[in-house]
C-alpha cells in the first residue's frame with residue numbers, strides 16, 4: 061500500500077516528466093476516464109501513470125484527438141477522424157495496464173487497437189543500425205539525458221518513437237541525468253539552477269537530441285533532410301541509419317490517413333496544438349548537416365549569450381550557428397540574445413561539450429545571501445515598529461509623543477535628527493520606530509521587496525472607532541504577516557469608548573487579550589501621554605513573543621529606508637541594518653549603487669563607528685542616490701561590488717524593456733504549476749459592502765486542498781493607489797466590481813503590471829478565478845483605458861436625448877470607444893458612445909483639455925458631475 065502511494069504522482073509532476081502541458085495531460089486523463097483528476101495537483105494512480113507513459117512512449121496509441129471527440133461535428137483538420145481508422149485485429153497487444161476504467165481497456169476501443177507490428181513497424185527495423193553505427197554519438201549524448209525523457213524498463217520494446225540506441229545506455233535509472241555536454245557527474249554548481257526547468261537533455265522522447273538520431277557524426281546515406289520524402293508505409297531498406305523519427309514525423313503527406321492517425325503520438329498532437337517556439341525546437345528533428353563537422357570544443361555557458369559570441373566560442377561562423385538555430389525552429393539574427401537553455405541546446409547539438417555555470421545573477425545571490433547564521437550566533441535584536449491607522453486618529457501625535465519620551469530617558473547631548481527612523485528606549489530596551497506613519501508607506505516598502513517592520517501599531521481613535529483606513533491598515537499588516545498591537549487613542553476625550561473599539565475590531569479578527577484573544581490593545585492618549593509606557597511595554601512583550609534575533613558578528617546587510625540629496629554632503633541614505641554590524645570603511649552595494657562607508661550618523665545626529673542589527677543609521681559615501689526599499693549589503697571588495705552593480709544595471713535596463721513584473725491571472729496557472737505560488741491573492745473592491753462581501757466569500761470558497769484563494773482586502777469604492785500597492789507587494793490580483801479606478805492607481809498598475817480585472821457580473825468574476833485555478837482561463841480581452849471626461853452641462857436634444865457637454869480631463873475620447881458612467885465613484889452604466897461632437901461637427905476623437913458633446917447609446921440619465929471613462933478592449937495574448 062505504501063509502495064503504491066509512493067508510485068502516485070501529481071498531474072503536474074507527470075506532465076513535467078513527460079514535457080507536456082498539464083492541461084493537455086488533464087485532457088488526456090479525462091479522455092482516459094481516469095477519475096479524480098480535477099487539476100494539475102490531483103494525484104494520478106500508478107496504473108494511469110503507466111498508461112499515460114505507455115501512450116507517450118508510443119506503446120499504446122493515443123486517444124482520439126480532442127477535436128474528434130468532444131465536437132463530433134467539427135471538421136477534422138489534419139487527418140481522418142478516429143472512426144475512419146481501420147480496425148485491426150487486436151491480436152498481439154502489448155501488455156496493458158489493468159485499469160478499471162473502460163477507456164483504457166482494449167475492448168471499448170476496437171477502432172484503435174495496438175498492433176505493434178503494424179502501427180510503427182518500419183522504423184524499428186532501422187533502429188539497431190542507428191544505435192549501433194554511432195557509438196561515438198552515444199557517448200557524447202548519453203541516452204537518458206537526451207531523447208529519453210524517462211527511462212523505462214521496457215525500453216527495448218519501444219516502437220518507432222524510441223530513438224535511443226539499443227546498446228547500453230548509461231545510467232538508465234536516472235530520469236534526469238547530467239545535461240548533455242556537461243561533464244559526467246555534472247559539475248554544474250549546486251545552486252541557482254532551477255531543477256524544474258527542463259534540462260536540455262530532458263527533452264521529449266524522440267526530440268531532436270534523441271540518442272542515436274542526433275547529429276554530431278556523419279550519417280551514412282546522407283540526404284536525410286525533411287522533405288527528402290520517402291514513402292513510410294514501405295519498410296525502408298535496413299542499411300541506412302535513417303532515424304525513425306524522420307520517417308514518422310516528416311513525411312506526413314506520404315502516409316495514408318489511418319497510418320497517420322496511428323503514428324501520431326500524443327506529443328505530436330500536443331505540439332501541434334501548443335505550437336510554441338520552444339516546443340517546436342524540442343520536437344524538431346535535428347538535421348544532419350554533413351557539411352559541418354561536429355564542434356570539438358568545450359565551452360562554458362553561464363547565462364544568456366548573443367549569437368555572435370556563442371559562434372565565437374564554438375569556433376564556427378555566426379551564419380552556421382544561425383542556420384542550425386533555424387533548423388531548430390529558432391529564428392534569430394546575429395545580434396540576438398539566446399537564453400541560456402537555448403544556447404546549451406544548440407551548442408550541444410553542434411557537438412560541443414557544454415559546461416553550465418552559475419550566472420552572474422546566481423553568483424550574486426550567493427554572495428549577497430551569505431551563509432545561514434548558526435543558531436548560537438543569534439542575539440536578541442530590537443523590534444522595528446510602524447504606526448498605522450485611519451486619518452486623524454493620531455498617528456503622528458502618537459509618534460511624537462513616543463519620541464519625546466526618550467528625551468528624559470536617554471543620555472543628554474543628542475539632537476534629534478530626522479533620518480527616517482528613531483530609536484526609543486524603554487526599560488533599557490531599544491525600540492525602533494519608522495518615522496513615516498501609515499500603511500501606504502509600509503506597503504510601498506513591501507512593494508519594493510523590503511519588509512522592515514516587525515510590529516505594526518494600529519491607532520484607533522476611541523471616539524471614532526474602526527474606520528475604512530483602519531480596515532485597510534489591518535489588511536495590509538495581515539497581508540505582510542506583521543503582528544498588530546492596537547493603540548486605542550484619544551482616551552482623554554469625553555466621548556471616548558474603548559470598549560466599542562475592542563468590539564468593532566473583533567469583526568476583523570483582532571480579539572483583545574483581555575477577551576481571550578491574542579491582540580494586545582492599549583488605551584492611550586497621545587495628548588496627555590497616558591498609557592504610552594504601557595504601549596511601549598506591550599511592544600517589548602510582542603517582540604519577546606516573536607523572538608526577534610540576528611547575528612551581529614557578520615558583514616552587515618539591511619534596507620535603505622530613506623535617501624536624499626543633501627546640499628552639503630551629497631547623496632545620503634538611511635539604512636536599517638537587518639543583520640550583521642555596519643562599520644565605517646565597509647564597501648557596500650545597494651541596488652545599482654556601490655561605495656564605501658565614509659561616515660555613520662545615528663538618529664541623534666551623533667557620528668558612530670558601527671551599528672548593529674535593527675538600528676537605523678545615516679550613511680555617507682554614496683556616489684549616487686539609492687532608492688528607498690533597495691537592499692544594502694556589504695561586499696568583500698570594490699571590484700565585486702562594482703561588477704554586481706553593473707550587472708544589475710544591465711538587467712534593469714533589459715527588464716524595463718520587457719516582461720511584466722506583477723502577477724496576472726493569465727499567468728497564475730503557469731506559476732502554480734511551477735510551484736512558484738500556492739496562494740491566489742486577491743484584493744476586492746466593490747460598489748457596496750454587500751457585494752464586496754458576497755464576492756469575497758464566493759471566491760474564498762474556490763480554495764481547494766492545493767490552492768488557497770486569499771482575499772487580502774475587501775473595500776468599498778474606487779480602486780486606489782494603495783490597493784495597487786498592496787496587490788503589487790503581495791503578488792495579488794485586483795478584482796473590481798462595479799467600481800472605477802483612480803487615475804494614479806491605473807498609472808501605477810500599468811507601470812508595475814498589476815492585473816486589475818473589472819466586472820459587472822459577479823459570476824463572471826467567479827468563473828474567471830475558477831478557470832485560473834485550473835489553468836483553463838481563456839485568453840481574455842483586457843481593458844485599455846483611453847480617456848476621461850467630466851460632464852459639465854447636460855443638453856436635451858429632441859429625438860436624440862441627453863447629451864453631456866463634457867471637458868476631457870485625461871487621455872482622449874474616441875468615438876469608437878466604450879464608455880463607463882461613474883457617479884460618486886460608482887459605475888452606473890456601461891455602453892457605447894452614440895455621438896461625439898466638437899461644436900456641431902461629428903469627430904472621431906477629442907483630446908485632453910478640449911470640450912465636446914457626448915451622447916450615449918441607451919442611456920439618457922447623464923447628469924452634471926458624471927465622469928465618463930472611455931476605454932477599449934484589447935486581446936490579451938495568451939501567456
Ligand SMILES: Nc1nc2c(ncn2[C@@H]2O[C@H](COP(=O)(O)OP(=O)(O)OP(=O)(O)O)[C@@H](O)[C@H]2O)c(=O)[nH]1
Nearest residue numbers: 450451452453454455456457549550553585586587
Ligand atoms: N484629544 C486628543 N486629540 C488627539 C490625540 N491624538 C491626536 N489628537 C488630535 O487629533 C488630530 C489628528 O492627529 P494627527 O496626529 O495629525 O493624526 P494622524 O493620524 O497622524 O493624521 P494624518 O496624518 O492626517 O493621517 C490632531 O488635531 C491631534 O491634536 C489624543 O490622544 N487626544
